Amino acid sequence: MPTLKLSKSKIGTFTLCPQKYQYTYIDKLIPEKTPKAMLEGSALHHVIENTIVYGDKIAEISRVASDEFWKDIELTGTEYESPEAMKKAQDSILKEAETFLTQIDPLNPVDMETYFEYPLFNPETGEVHENILLRGYMDLIDCTDDGIYRVIDIKASARTPFDWQAERSLELSTYAYLLASRFGWSSCIPVSYLYLVRTKNPKVVWLNSARSRKDFQQTYSMLLSISQAILQGNFYKNIGMHCSWCQHQDICFHSNP
8 A cells, every 4th residue: 555645735735625635746736936925935934933943042043044045046936027026025024024023922942843754643542554654844842831842833824813723723733643642642732823924014923722632533533534535536626715826726727627
């Protein structure tokens, strides 16, 4: 049986639209140019994350992180019209990041971009699905005042998130599930979204929640269902508002019934 390698991006893509999963990860239809919004969101994420972790160790870390991110970006692979336009975007994102950082209280980061790779595991029965591999990176892991590890995922958004998003997030549940596989299924794992809301008046929004043994079992069941659907090739089209910004919409609606 083939091994299925699942990341948070793959899980998120499949739950949003299985057809998009097929186009992206099976057919490998990748846009020739990275959209500006995606590139700038990634740059903002990189600067914020590095400054949180290394801010007290490296002078002018925000600018250092910004330069590090942009130095290998090829203009021809972006939607920017000129080097001047791309430099303007870089300067704007750096300024925006510095505004956000004034709103983030000091944290106690333990690790950044932590790599994980575990087979899917049933917490109740101990069954291991060796052909389903969960892999990827966690943005931040910090340690609370009482010595408990917390997963923090950084999001850039054009609007204020809903209060319930951390509570219902499969992404955060998956991260907590992976930490519990290391620290024990009886653990209660705190999880948080750190939202960078990119409105006219930029603001930081924290959404906090936690996951326990019952959540770990539910997460396992959901991940198993997703994996089985992918392995069976169940790539149906899930039409919704997200279609309006999907990079595959032309192919999807003009090529398929």
